[in-house]
Amino acid sequence: MDNILISSAQLIVPGHPQNGNIVDILIEAGNISRIAPRIKPTNKQIHVIDGKGRIVSAGFFDLHANFGEPGLETKEDIITGTAAAAAGGYTGVAVYPNTNPPIHSRSEVALVVNSAKGNIVDVYPVGTISKRREGKELAELYDMRLAGAIAFSDGDHAVQQAGLMGRALLYAKGFEGLVISFPEDESVAGGHQMNEGQMSTYLGMKGKPNLAESLMVSRDLFLAEYNDARIHFTSISTAESVDLIKKAKAKGLNVTCDVAAHNLVYTDEEVVGFDSNFKVNPPLRTKKDIKALLKGLKEGTIDAVVSQHTPHEVEYKNVEFQIAKEGILGLQTTLPFLIEAGFTADDIVRYLAVQPRQVVGKDIPTVEVGSEANLVLFDMNERWMLDTNTNKSKSENSPVFGQELRGKVKVVINHGQLVEIK
Template structure:
């Protein structure tokens, strides 16, 4: 199948066509021509006048329910949501049943996702059953296609276990992803510690619950030489700790969830459970620090932290409702609205497409002749509104339904397929 993208501005620092307005011809999954004007009989034409193309975006922190929780999200619906959000690749957390803690689950995911327009990369569980006790089959999972290791939304509480995991992974250059939270400090609190928590009459999670774990894992990375990636960093202190570690040359990387760049905890005043996430929404001071971290390279990537739930898990009292936002389809709009005056378009593309793959050791797509076509078409100025009927995910637990959004992924091209949104 031939696809022709017309009059798109190319945003790709690795391309010789970066910054130029070009037509791009794709045939059998390859970029066969890039020129000012291309005519191609029989090609499916997409007019991208006034729009941009970049290497296909990658979300390195999503939660699907396959296997075991397919009513939340299976691989097919999850990939459809990713494509609608402009992502040509996702890395999925091991929060499944059974967890992805052996090569059998990794191979199941790899085989089940074959042929999709979205590439799926499994993140193996760091521990057996995600219990934080016994190290899982990390090397075997690497051989089967796992790109990193994490216990997902279960932070590793035992420092000795984390140290031994880093030492083991170091033997084959494996990456450990840390979700930083000290459970003994966070306890059963549901929101950020601060003025809003006081108004709501709820116990809050202090920033130090995150920062202590970041500090611990930085020390362990320095001691072992192992690679640590911090996911969904949400506090100003956490950003500062990572900045200092990187200045020392430690193998530390980090990402931030897009909702932590746009929303502060004041939105919880209405007790809307769709705003209930973990880490919790923080303060405006934390948001500023996160944006500064993105701008100076302390934070490498942005993620959706896509966490779908059936309606019965969210449509209940705030205290008992589940954590998470179904965020793949709105991730770019939220990121764009939060950072359009903070980051240049090239910096946004780096955080969306390039850095995630570099962190995970994956090949970065490039918009160049005779290269595989792995492309996202997007429009930062496109105004739109999310409706429940148009959500591709199985789950609709998002606070952005009915909200005015700015910035949209218009199409993706990958694996010889073109999906127009």
């Protein structure tokens, strides 16, 4: 990588002495060598990047993304997944075990870790809680941790057995591992197509009630408290879940949670057109739920925003809504969704760069002289279109495909590598 000068960008790094200031950042041999209000290039070997009107911060970190590797590479592999991540401003992603085979032993963990070596985006596998994600027998959590697993979850298969979940929490506690709960009571949610409410009644489709999520949140909070263990809830979507977690935090429980970006901007009213790209799990909820989720973020109840990036081949989405697979692309659209939801640059850095790393115990990249450059440069106002030219994923299952979006990542720098997004 050539020496790089980012000029006239607003630095947003909480706690930094120059937080909020317009600065130039000089990067030499992959490390930050100087930060000043004005740096004049000393030779022609410096690649100058115009940061005027743009934000520079530590690279984003996604707590919940799905790649297809191993076994489902036709959906997404590590190369295309990390390309989409970089285009979305991410320098780190946690990938879930919704693969075939699942990431349920040290072999699969090692495969993902080794396949991602040398990439501009750091890839952290999330190992399963149970073998084969069947919810019957505890997987080899500690072995996976030693091989590089950052946390443990059964992905979109919620653990239905309370005893198994309790044992996972207790066992992971012994080596400071993190158990992630995808809260869904299948006996209540079974066979759902969308959110249960007026719209599902109007459309005549089986709905998933808020109760299916809040029941499981309540159960797992009880289990975490009983075992004095930490727990993280991913992709919460209801007002009831926010309230339960808020009370648990006030009580002193070691609990964190995240929300998917699309659940902050879309409601179940979008489903009226039967566009399968609005079919997600948890489903799109109501305006009341979105209001509670936004409030939960601002109050600190919700710790992070995730992409819940879930690519699918066209044959799984370009079908009737009832039989379509759940999930949408998210890595490249999380920033625009947060801008649409009304968040400031400071909010975005907090929910995408700082607090996600705190959840999994990863160091927040420092923007200091002498530190390795791990940066994102993004524009809050630039408009662009997600289409076949800009999409980096193998798949195209996004509700905003072909639409103009506001908020664009311009540059990602990490491990001495530079990606400029055109």
